[in-house]
Amino acid sequence: MLKMIVVDDSELTRRGICESVNWEMMDIQIVGEASDGLEAMVLIHDTDPDIIICDIRMPKLDGIALINEVLPSHPSLQVIFFSGYSDKEYLKNAIKLSAVDYLYKPLQLHELIGAVEKAKKKCLNKKVHLPQREAALALSLLQCGEDDAPADLPLDLHAPMVTLILQMSVAGEHVADRDYDSQLDDRLLASRHYLAFHKAAAQIFEGKFVMSCVGKGYILHANVSPDFLIRQTAEVKLQPLLTTLDTMQADVVVGISNLCADLKYLHDAYDEARAAIRAAFLLGYGRIIFYRDLSRKPFVPAQDLQRELYDSILANDFTKATSFLNNYIDDLAACREQDIPQIKEALASIAYWLSQQAGKQNSESGQNISEFIRFAPDIDTVRRYLLLLLQRHIDNISNLDNKSRIVLEVEQYITQNYDKELSIRDIAQRVFVTPNYLCYLYKKNTGRTLNQFILDTKMKKARRLVCETNMKFGEIADALGYANQNYFTRLFTKYFGESPRAYRNKYGSLSLPAPEEEE
Missing domain, CATH: 3.30.70.270 (Reverse transcriptase/Diguanylate cyclase domain)
Known part of the structure; x- marks a missing residue:
């Protein structure tokens, strides 16, 4: 049984074609109807019909344009056009498309049946001489x-x-x-x-x-x-x-x-x-x-390299960050194609971090970034996207007023130098203000003291070193810029409510035993 679809913007006309003839007796099955050219395009790709009865004048996409679009991928499709207009140009176009027939409205039943019979013969002839469509x-x-x-x-x-x-x-x-x-x-x-x-x-x-x-x-x-x-x-x-x-x-x-x-x-x-x-x-x-x-070079995740990129951005060294980002992507482009999924994950993590720095931290940003990188045609498109995010971050820094910039620079300096013995006097000198003014400015802009931010930064690092390493507590104190281990122990105990040893025993993630030492 051959498959046929009917396309016309008039529901009355479509119903008349479908119901006026016993198509099953003619070995024809109507597999769908469409009211415009775009809807018909979807229907053709979904049903792969043998015959289409199609109006010329339709909204969105006319019949001639429709057949021009679908015929290359459905070369065996037999087309019967009909129209209420006796336009010679339409007839010429129908002839160019090798239409089976061109009928005028109102449709005459014998003409419609005759046109479908001709289409059937063409379909059967093609099936005999071409077992598989050339296009497939x-x-x-x-x-x-x-x-x-x-x-x-x-x-x-x-x-x-x-x-x-x-x-x-x-x-x-x-x-x-x-x-x-x-x-x-x-x-x-x-x-x-x-x-x-x-x-x-x-x-x-x-x-x-x-x-x-x-x-x-x-x-x-x-x-x-x-x-x-x-x-x-x-x-x-x-x-x-x-x-x-x-x-x-x-x-x-x-x-x-x-x-x-x-x-x-x-x-x-x-x-x-x-x-x-x-x-x-x-x-x-x-x-x-x-x-x-094709390259045989495997992709190896490089978190240290990404960290270097992030550090250069946090240090406002944007020339270095831009050069580093370009070199990193060039290195990724030289990897083997089977690692592309992992490469995209690495690029997505950089994009998400940059979007956070640019102030885009809404709940949809992660999904949008993943979708962008998933559908990007090539890595250079992703490169341009990452450089755009970096530029947005640069613009945000440039748009800060002087007071906000001082606060940002101070926090970045502390974050990058947590391993030093930080004094408010030294920090104030770096941003060219007095220590008293710096303390006042920071408290007014953030709602907390500068000493509290320094302590928070060091204690967050201390917690990671205590839980995720087997370093001695004296070594951890040195790594955080504390000259005295006992002083570090007192600060840690006050901050977390437990001594470093008790905290490591409770939350430590390493299976190796901690070195024996005095607290």
């Missing part, structure tokens, strides 16, 4: 064995082949837009340019290839000469694929497998092309990526 052959070959591969393919499955995957990206638009990145929108993007890329591939491979839409691009198997993968040869021959799109908004990347000698190795070639195309996140678009050239 490249994908279907990956599941084929030696015995069930189609016999009338335009390429030799036992001659040298390569697998290519082409992917498109719309730069600067729809990043982190989950609606855009849906499967439907991917298919629409690919189907829109299918014919253009197919034409370019036909010239490159002299017709010895098959090609299918997949995601935001295409998968392609092609016969090539043994020397095709010589870099200069391949890059010259494949260049038309990179320049097929005539808009500066979109870029293309081509991932290419190693040479494949036979059908039984085709899935391996497909996996190689997929790895190459995934590497586009690290290497960028507008290029050809050979599987053989």
Whole structure:
């Protein structure tokens, strides 16, 4: 039974078409209706009909535009147009699209049945001569064995082949837009340019290839000469694929497998092309990526390097921070493609920290950052995003009034120098104010004393050293800038309500026993 859909903005017309004929007797099943072109586009991709009866004049997307959009990815679709307008231009366009018929409203029942019968014959003829739609052959070959591969393919499955995957990206638009990145929108993007890329591939491979839409691009198997993968040869021959799109908004990347000698190795070639195309996140678009050239360098999380970045930002050394961030991302871009998920996690943690420094600490920021990095087309897009967050932090610092800046600089200095014996006099000299004025200014702006902030900072560090290390308590006192261990012990006991030894015994995370010592 053939599948048919009806598209018209008039519910009355749709109902008349559906109910006026016993379609089951004609071996036709109506699988859906749509009231406009955009709704019909979704319906076509969801139901994959054999026949469409479609009005010309419709809201959102007219019938001609609709068929132009879907025909590349549904080349077997048989189209019957109808309209209340006897416009010759519409008729010309219908002829160009190889429509089965063009009917005028009000529809005559015998004309409608006759048009559907003609569409049925075309469908049946195509099914006899083309067991699998040409537009799906490249994908279907990956599941084929030696015995069930189609016999009338335009390429030799036992001659040298390569697998290519082409992917498109719309730069600067729809990043982190989950609606855009849906499967439907991917298919629409690919189907829109299918014919253009197919034409370019036909010239490159002299017709010895098959090609299918997949995601935001295409998968392609092609016969090539043994020397095709010589870099200069391949890059010259494949260049038309990179320049097929005539808009500066979109870029293309081509991932290419190693040479494949036979059908039984085709899935391996497909996996190689997929790895190459995934590497586009690290290497960028507008290029050809050979599987053989992919990096083998593993990604190793470097928390110390991230800490160095954060310290330079907290020290307001933004030139160093910017240079460090660029170098760090360059290093990530040189890693292997299978580590991309971990690389994205590292980038997301930096982005979240920068967003906090820029004052964006709402509950949605973490999710938004993760979504952005997940959908970013390449690492350079993430680089620009991180540099933007850094610039926002710089702008926030620049916009502080003088008093607020003094408080910020004092807190940053204390945070970075907790291991020293900090005196209010020395701190005041660093910000060029008197000690009394500094104490007054800090208390007025923060509601607590400067000595309390110093103590809080040192005790937070002390708690970590007590609980997470096996350092002697005298060593911890030295690490916090206290010359006297007993003085440190008294401060710790007063602050936490327990001595360092009791606190370590209760909350320590290490399994090794603490060194024996006097408190």
